[in-house]
Amino acid sequence: MKRRMLVGAMLMLCAEAHAFQDKGFYQELRYRDNDPFLFCTQGQKEPDKCWWPIDPISATYMEAPWCDPPNEYGKPWTAADWDSLSQYQQVCPQAMSRGSWDGRNGSPDTTPYQH
Template sequence: MKIGLFIALMLFGFASQAQVLTYRQGDPFLFCTKGRDDPSRCWWPMPPYLGTTYMVNPACEPNPYGKPWSADDVASFEQYATVCPAGQRPGGWDSAAGQPEFVPNYH
């Protein structure tokens, strides 16, 4: 009984630590390189060679006249900060099938 309870708690603990990406249909490559698919988003990812990991839209806060960040902006940025650093270095897109947001379908 105790061993079964221990195993169940361990499995629950491992499952609760998994990060689920809720944007771009769970595609981490596309999300980490292009960000959310929303032209009015308040942040977008930047290539690491530029010295920063993201850029804030000038039309949003912290600009005193900018629009506030939406719940999607905040949630997607939190996911970006936790999911994307797990890849040690970014890979390039190499496919004859087209742009990454169109393979296998638009996402």
């Protein structure tokens, strides 16, 4: 009887411990100094980047009209364009909900420093 109670208590403790485990997602970003809010809302820092984020939760984006694709005469996508888009599509949809910038000391790309 005591053995059954001990086994039952251990099973309950294991179940509780499993329920409290962090099930979050993390992948280091190679852009925007690993700032997911800034990266998922503004994309790369490059001014002539070939894509812009539209909706990070659904990973939708817009291609720049001066790049190939979509413009067959445009500048080709760089390795950084393709890599950052891939990270955007993998990381940004993992967010549970959309957030908004509520910083009081500046914009997201200048707080706490320019990045």
